[in-house]
Structures are given as structure tokens and as C-alpha cells.
Amino acid sequence: MYAVKLRSKFAIVIGTIVFAVCILGFPAMSHGKGNKASKQICITFDELPAAMSFSEVDRSAITYLILETLKRHDVKAAGFVVGDQIEESFDILGDWLNNGHILGNMTYSNQDLHELGIEQFIADIAAGDKALETMLEGFGQKKRYFRYPFLHYGIDAEQKKHVKLFLDDHEYVVAHATIVIEDYLYNLSLEKMGKFPDSTDYDHLLNEYVNHVLDEVERMESVSRQVVKRPCRHILRLKANRLNAVFLDEMLTQLEEMGYQFITLDKALADKFFEAPEAYFGSRGIGYIEMIQLSDPDHLPAE
Numbered sequence: 001m002y003a004v005k006l007r008s009k010f011a012i013v014i015g016t017i018v019f020a021v022c023i024l025g026f027p028a029m030s031h032g033k034g035n036k037a038s039k040q041i042c043i044t045f046d047e048l049p050a051a052m053s054f055s056e057v058d059r060s061a062i063t064y065l066i067l068e069t070l071k072r073h074d075v076k077a078a079g080f081v082v083g084d085q086i087e088e089s090f091d092i093l094g095d096w097l098n099n100g101h102i103l104g105n106m107t108y109s110n111q112d113l114h115e116l117g118i119e120q121f122i123a124d125i126a127a128g129d130k131a132l133e134t135m136l137e138g139f140g141q142k143k144r145y146f147r148y149p150f151l152h153y154g155i156d157a158e159q160k161k162h163v164k165l166f167l168d169d170h171e172y173v174v175a176h177a178t179i180v181i182e183d184y185l186y187n188l189s190l191e192k193m194g195k196f197p198d199s200t201d202y203d204h205l206l207n208e209y210v211n212h213v214l215d216e217v218e219r220m221e222s223v224s225r226q227v228v229k230r231p232c233r234h235i236l237r238l239k240a241n242r243l244n245a246v247f248l249d250e251m252l253t254q255l256e257e258m259g260y261q262f263i264t265l266d267k268a269l270a271d272k273f274f275e276a277p278e279a280y281f282g283s284r285g286i287g288y289i290e291m292i293q294l295s296d297p298d299h300l301p302a303e
Contacts, residue, residue, distance in 0.1 A: 041217075041234040041260045042268035043070070043252075044175065046106060046147065048079040048096070049089035051241040055191045063092045065245040067099050073252045077101045078175060078265040079240065080147040083108035083131035090135065097139040102265060104145030104175055105129050113148060114155045114283065118162045125166065145265070146172040151180060151237070151285030157299055160281075175265060176274055176288040177237035179220045181213055187243035209243065210251050217255070220289060227293045233263065233271040237287075277301055 045066070050059040070077055079096050081103055086093065096103055108127035116124070125146065136144070146167055154160030167174060186209045193201055217234070224232045238244045244251075252262075273289070279299035280291035 039221075039231060039234075039258070039260045040263045040268070041179075041236055041255060042263050042265050043075050043077045043236050043238070044147075044177065044265065045077060045079045045238050045240040045244070047110060048081045048103070048106075048240050049085055049092045051187075051239040053187065053191060053241065057242075059089060059092055062240060062242055062245045063095055066240065066248060067095060067101075069245075069248045069252065070101070071099065072249070073256070073262065075252065075262040076264050078104060078145065080104045080106035080145070080175065081128070081132055082106050082110040083128035086131045086135070093135060094139070097135070097141065102141060102143075102145065103132065103136060104147055105132055105172070106147050107149055110149045112150055113152045113159060113163065114150075118159055121163060122166050125163075129170070143266075144170070144172050145175050147175040147177075148285075151177060151287075152283075153291070154281065155283065156281055157279070173269065176235060176269070178224070178232065178234045178287040178289050179216050179236045180285065180287050181216060181236065181238055183209070183239055183241065183243055186212070187239070187241045190243050190246070206247055206250060209247055210254060213251055214254055214258070217258070220287060223289050223293065227289050228273045232273050232289065233268040235265070235268050235287075 050057050050062045079093075079101060081093060083105070093103060105125065105128040107121070107124040108131060109124055111121070111124060113121045129144070154163060186205065189205055190197070193205075213236075217236075220234065221231065224230070224234075238248075255262075273292075276292055277295075277300055278288065278291040279295040279297075280286070281296060281299075282294060286294070
């Protein structure tokens, strides 16, 4: 585990920070740029405009803080949209596109392929496409991207084949991930603290969560060396929630200090290892490197 002790976050400043404190609680603060980057990573967010939660979700505040943080770190990210949440969030999603980020389809209802029939899941993709298409066309985004909800690509070969054929026929670029952050419990812990959390509890959660992310980055670097036999271009999957809104600044700062350069989704997916075949049929949503590692050899093409 990274022995990163992050400094206290309670020096509140003007502008973005004041806004975020009033709406989301105590935000992380920028430390500036680290050393020259030699490793590459793309930052992506699932469940736009904002991930659902047990407590009230302020989509505008979450979006504002994420976008301001991405701007400070010169990051061009990708966000994946749940179609049935679009109608009341055109301005929020427009902010993502106006800031130079890209948007992709995450189905209309964000349901699990493993729990739906093939035809029902494909219909959900199509409905998500219809809900998002007018906005993407209006903003001039040329490519169409798709991310599987929960990173569930199919529980068997038939599911995977039929969905992939649909995506290929509709010229979708599948947005894989390599580093998958399971942030549900961390976000729940933050929500339990309320809008104005105790400083000690807040700092403890900040340290615990950011170190968790850094540990996963380091772990996947190791897995990449085992499976791909070299470092690869990574794609980090986060959720668009309050946790990542207020801790993103510290997370990106630490990645910079580890030597990472932030790259676009297209540049990350241009890494040739994403073209490697995989035959993973497990129930867990995992990153693409681990999907290759855990593939069923009986379903892989002969070498």
C-alpha cells in the first residue's frame, strides 16, 4: 500500500472551494503539478449526470466541482450517460461537452446485462442512443462510445457475441477500463458525514480512499507487466458521485506525482493490447487486462 499521508483539507478558499463547501462538504485542494510524466492514464466517469444514491444528489454541484478540478489538471475525460437521466440534465451534460470532454452511452436504464435477456439489453442500448444522440450531434461529437453497465460484458459466449455484433454494426467504440474503483462504500461513508463533516473523519476517509485508488493503480501496473509484458495505457473508471467530486483533486495530484500523464480515451484505446481477444465469463466487473488474464482458453482463438 502507498504510504501517502495527505495534508489537511480545511483551508477553505474563495471561488470553487466556497461553492463546493456549501453544497458538497470539504473539497480536496490542488497541490500543483508533479514531476514530468512518463506513464499514461485516461480518467473516465460512469453514470452521468450523477450516480444515484440513498441521499439527495446535487447533480449541478457534483458536475461543477468535477469539471473545475479536471480543468485545473488539464484533463480531458470521458463520461458515460444513463439515458433516462438526460431529460432534466441537458445543461449539465452540455457543460461536459463545452469543456472539451466526450460523452458516451451507458444504456437507457443502467441495467445489468447479466440479469437481462440479450434482446432486452440491446433495446436498452438503442434507447440510450436515442436519448443522447441529439445532444452529441448538436455539439459535433463524431464518434459514439459505449460502456457496459457494471463492466458486465456477458455471462456466456452467446450473450457476448450478440451484444458485440450489435455494437459493431452501430459503429460503437467500446470504452474498456483497466483500473476499476469500487467506491460505493466510500461514498456511503462520506454521505453519512453530512454536508459539513468532522475534519478528523473527513481527513481519514480522504487518506483511505485516495490510497485505495493508488493501490489499485499500482496493482494493475503489476498485472499489466504479467499479462501484457509491458506497461500499458490505463483507463481509470470512477463514478460521477460526491466522493469523487470532492476527492478528485487530491487523487489527480497524487497520480501526477507518481509520474502519470493524463490522456484522452481515444489515445488510451489506441494501445494495441485492447485488440487482444478475451473470453472472460465471470460475474464480476473487472478491467480489460484482468479479463484477458482470466479468459477461458477454450473460447480463445488458436495461436
